[in-house]
Amino acid sequence: MTSLNTTLEPPEVPVVERGDRDTWRILWRAFGYLRPYRNLVIGTYFTMLVIDGLSLVIPQFIRQIIDRGIRQQEIGFLGWSVLALLGLTLVKGIFTYFQGRWTEVASQTVAYDLRNAIQNKLTVLPFSYHDRTETGQLLSRAIQDVERLRFLTGRAAFRIIDGAFLLVTTAVVLFIMSPNLALLVMLTMPLLVWRSLSFGRRFRPLSLAIQDQLAVLTTNLEQNLRGARVVKAFAQEDAEIGRFVKENEYWFGLSALSSRLQAINIPMMDL
Incomplete structure (x- = not known):
């Protein structure tokens, strides 16, 4: 595992x-x-x-x-x-x-x-x-x-x-x-507005990247399920698992970065 x-x-x-x-x-x-x-x-x-x-x-x-x-x-x-x-x-x-x-x-x-x-x-x-x-x-x-x-x-x-x-x-x-x-x-309003705009400029492309990476993961999983017999026939289980884990870790990294951005910025904007 x-x-x-x-x-x-x-x-x-x-x-x-x-x-x-x-x-x-x-x-x-x-x-x-x-x-x-x-x-x-x-x-x-x-x-x-x-x-x-x-x-x-x-x-x-x-x-x-x-x-x-x-x-x-x-x-x-x-x-x-x-x-x-x-x-x-x-x-x-x-x-x-x-x-x-x-x-x-x-x-x-x-x-x-x-x-x-x-x-x-x-x-x-x-x-x-x-x-x-x-x-x-x-x-x-x-x-x-x-x-x-x-x-x-x-x-x-x-x-x-x-x-x-x-x-x-x-x-x-x-x-x-x-x-x-x-x-x-x-x-305090100008500071909050600036912080909100700064957060939006960073969070929007990150959110789009998370959605795109989720699509990559879904495609990977769908292809492996549909071609499971081919994967087994050529003994490519480990290679496909490694490819999926790599994409999953990248998605995890993006999601963790998104959580950190929200954890830092949203409480500051709620002050």
Whole structure:
């Protein structure tokens, strides 16, 4: 049994050249699959507005409870305020449930439509296409890439819009409460933006390389399974195992590098 080398040097990440125009075109095509489910999308972003509004109101409500109910010992106000706070928290929880449900339903239906579209397209392509295209590549695209698009059209896009909206509204509330405090907090924004852009420039080509390497692994495995008798007939088991282990270690190195990048950068951006 070949032992896994967990001290691999960081592999060289291939540079994937793709213009911004092509990237945006692909993104718009992906989001186009959400059009039949616009009601779910509208409902999801409506719940976002309600949840973000409650996220801003609840801390102010707690402040009033402390100032009036505890410090001034207004017992009646304290009792009703606690009940109201519980009610607001319950309402927020209900909207959070529907938000998660609708987001997942919309993204899963997009993935469902994409898989059907891929299947329908592959069945009508000529033999020449299948002769020059590796089955493992097709499997990787149909599974891994569709899953990435599902996440993009669901939680990823939602988190970006939700984060931007919450950032703007929080800044407005801070400026209303204390302009000096708001300016102090805003001073950290350029650093966070720079860190996010730097992380994106490194993580995007790495993520693409991981997907491509997974396609290579899938192709290798598919070819070995399909040609198992040929491999055994020529006693090439050790050679094929070694080739697969080499590709697998390269994929492992890319994945480990991706994990390190996320472990270092994401906590820094959440500060």
